[in-house]
Amino acid sequence: MSRHLTMPRRLALVLVLVGLLGLGPVPTQGAASAALRFYGNGVNDIDRVKIRIDDPATSGGAFSADLGATDFTLEFWLRATSADNPAGAIACGANVNWINGHVVIDRDRYNQDRKFGVSLGAGRVVFGVSGAGTGDRTLCGTTSVLDDAWHHIAVQRRRSDGRLWLFVDGALQAEADGPDGDVSYPDDGVPGDFCGGPCVNSDPFLVIGAEKHDAGTAYPSFAGLIDEVRLSNVLRYNGPFFRPSAPFSPDPATVALYHLDEGSGTLAADSAGAPGGPSPGTLRVGGSPIGPAWVPDTPFSTPPPCTTGCLFLTSIQR
Ligand SMILES: [Ca+2]
Numbered sequence: 001m002s003r004h005l006t007m008p009r010r011l012a013l014v015l016v017l018v019g020l021l022g023l024g025p026v027p028t029q030g031a032a033s034a035a036l037r038f039y040g041n042g043v044n045d046i047d048r049v050k051i052r053i054d055d056p057a058t059s060g061g062a063f064s065a066d067l068g069a070t071d072f073t074l075e076f077w078l079r080a081t082s083a084d085n086p087a088g089a090i091a092c093g094a095n096v097n098w099i100n101g102h103v104v105i106d107r108d109r110y111n112q113d114r115k116f117g118v119s120l121g122a123g124r125v126v127f128g129v130s131g132a133g134t135g136d137r138t139l140c141g142t143t144s145v146l147d148d149a150w151h152h153i154a155v156q157r158r159r160s161d162g163r164l165w166l167f168v169d170g171a172l173q174a175e176a177d178g179p180d181g182d183v184s185y186p187d188d189g190v191p192g193d194f195c196g197g198p199c200v201n202s203d204p205f206l207v208i209g210a211e212k213h214d215a216g217t218a219y220p221s222f223a224g225l226i227d228e229v230r231l232s233n234v235l236r237y238n239g240p241f242f243r244p245s246a247p248f249s250p251d252p253a254t255v256a257l258y259h260l261d262e263g264s265g266t267l268a269a270d271s272a273g274a275p276g277g278p279s280p281g282t283l284r285v286g287g288s289p290i291g292p293a294w295v296p297d298t299p300f301s302t303p304p305p306c307t308t309g310c311l312f313l314t315s316i317q318r
């Protein structure tokens with residue numbers, strides 16, 4: 001036997017390698033999985049991702065991430081510890097007490113109505129909404145999610161009657177009748193003068209990973225990992241569900257989608273492709289430790305499925 005392959009054998013070897021490497025559809029998530037690590041700094045407009053939802057300087061601009069004019073679902077993954085998020089239990093009910101938990105998603109308006117947000121108190125997920133003169137409601141989850149494992153969080157709101165739902169890992173933990181009506185950010189809304197001046201750098205933003213106004217230690221920010229944030233203009237879940245096993249793909253109800261796979265830089269891209277979009281997020285980086293930081297983590301224990309020849313790529317990712 002010659003030690004050199006004949007041309008047909010070389011061709012055959014090349015074809016086998018091509019098959020193993022899976023030329024054709026290549027997984028886009030598995031090779032570039034990342035998440036964001038926040039540190040709860042909660043000062044100086046840092047350690048957060050800011051997504052603009054209104055701009056008083058322009059008229060008629062549509063902002064696809066401005067949830068609340070329709071039904072909506074807001075969902076994301078988080079991984080964090082109770083040591084990093086020690087705030088105690090929140091008294092839920094007809095109030096705005098959600099702002100006293102470690103704020104994870106902040107769509108507050110300082111001292112004004114039409115607002116909502118998600119926080120953590122005693123490790124439980126807390127979801128609060130305020131209508132336009134229609135009252136306030138804060139819902140509390142029933143189990144701690146602060147065990148340093150990934151959890152899928154979904155909150156929903158029905159516009160017609162204000163009904164609210166809170167799911168953790170696909171389990172319905174709380175639901176309630178909340179305030180009715182439109183809770184989207186009022187077009188060209190005027191921020192109040194509560195932020196050492198008008199709250200123009202906090203009110204008209206959807207903020208991920210921090211309490212948006214830096215209003216003090218009574219309103220702590222989240223510390224931990226966040227990934228795969230999806231905003232939808234429908235009620236996604238009408239009962240318990242299996243938590244997602246792969247990154248989301250855009251569909252017509254997806255108004256903003258952040259895979260958070262950039263891995264570097266200060267852009268959190270919106271890949272929804274929705275009308276009025278995209279609604280990109282901007283990382284506001286700073287503090288000690290410096291947050292948010294890109295980390296090579298993913299909520300998905302295995303890379304997403306791909307159609308052909310993924311065996312080789314899968315094995316080297318692990
Ligand atoms: Ca209601």
Ligand SMILES: [Ca+2]
Pocket residue numbers: 053054066184185186187188
């Ligand atoms: Ca608006």
Ligand SMILES: [Ca+2]
Pocket residue numbers: 033034035227228259260261298
């Ligand atoms: Ca990601």
